[in-house]
Amino acid sequence: MSMEEYSMVMEEYSMVIEEHSMVMEEYSMVIEEHSMVTEEYSMVIEEHSMVTEEHSMVMEEYSMVIEAILVDHQDAKLH
Structure with missing residues (x-):
């Protein structure tokens, strides 16, 4: 491999490393x-x-109120 080819490969490698770094930063975010x-x-x-x-809890209270109303209604019917 000539020096020129080696230089181009290293430049490309450097760009890949830089891109990887940016991707990892984005991934971190x-x-x-x-x-x-x-x-x-x-x-x-x-x-x-x-x-x-x-x-x-509100539904339980509501149920007790309805039950009390029904009991009062039944009592009123009996009297």
Whole structure:
């Protein structure tokens, strides 16, 4: 291999290394963004869980109120 060919190969190799470096930097940013999105998703899931729990408690209270109304209605019918 001549010096000229060697020089061209090394130049190309240098460009490939530079491109690889840029791709790895971009990949790192994507990983960081994915991590933030995952964290945000986790918080949304936690919030959803709390809202679901709260909804369940409200529905339980609602059920007790309906039951009390029905009992009162039955009592009113009997008297």
